[in-house]
Amino acid sequence: MGLIDRIFAAIFGGGRNVVVETAQVFRENAENAGVRDAAVKQQAMQQYAAEFMVARRGGFDRLMDGLNRLPRPLLAFGTIGLFVVAMADPVWFASRMQGIALVPDPLWWLMGAIVSFYFGARHQAHNQEFQRSIAQTMARVPTVVENTARLDALRADAPRAADTPEPAVIEQATVPSDNPALSEWARLKS
Incomplete structure (x- = not known):
């Protein structure tokens, strides 16, 4: 038992923890990092508060600040x-x-x-x-x-939207053609 006690005392004795100290060489202690971050944030907030704490500002100063914005x-x-x-x-x-x-x-x-x-x-x-x-x-x-x-002239609802200068195209579009499928459909509908 004495040997084991001496080994544990060497590793963990005297308020020391060799395992934790060795691990902290490779990885930051999260609790200590949180404390440091909180201290930095608190100091930054105090600095910001000091910047905006102006003693007894007059109406002219407030007006000028408003105009500057x-x-x-x-x-x-x-x-x-x-x-x-x-x-x-x-x-x-x-x-x-x-x-x-x-x-x-x-x-x-x-x-x-x-x-x-x-x-x-x-x-x-x-x-x-x-x-x-x-x-x-x-x-x-x-x-x-x-x-x-x-x-605007090309709109479908504009007058003369489909006008074309070619008479052959106009004649082909306006003269009915013989379409057997259409004729059969019209005959069946009536």
């Missing part, structure tokens, strides 16, 4: 609104875009600088590319209007 949603919803208007009333949209095409380049640059400063990390090249794409889109408007008119 408006441009992003207004730009996002405004852009979505432009897409909706472009689909609903293309002529109205195209006339407004023609007005935008007349804005001089320095004014676009100023607008680009303001937006770049406000939102950060924007470059002037993006705004110039945007203006170029608007001009290209506006150049396609007459083609789109013409194509839309052509498509």
Whole structure:
């Protein structure tokens, strides 16, 4: 019995556990990892709370914070609104875009600088590319209007939709032909 006690005392004695200590070399102790993660999360939450704890903010500060939160949603919803208007009333949209095409380049640059400063990390090249794409889109408007008119003329319920300039095709479509199967079916129906 003494030998077994000495072996267990060597492995587990003195508050030590050689098996656990050896296993922790290869695998992290889950309980200790959880404690460390909880401490990190608690410190992060305390830091966030300290950032947003402002002593006695005045009405002007709250107003300015509210105004600073408006441009992003207004730009996002405004852009979505432009897409909706472009689909609903293309002529109205195209006339407004023609007005935008007349804005001089320095004014676009100023607008680009303001937006770049406000939102950060924007470059002037993006705004110039945007203006170029608007001009290209506006150049396609007459083609789109013409194509839309052509498509409307092809509707099945449009007058003269089946008109063709070839008289032979018209005659073949309008002159009844002898169809024995159809004649037999009509005879059986009557």
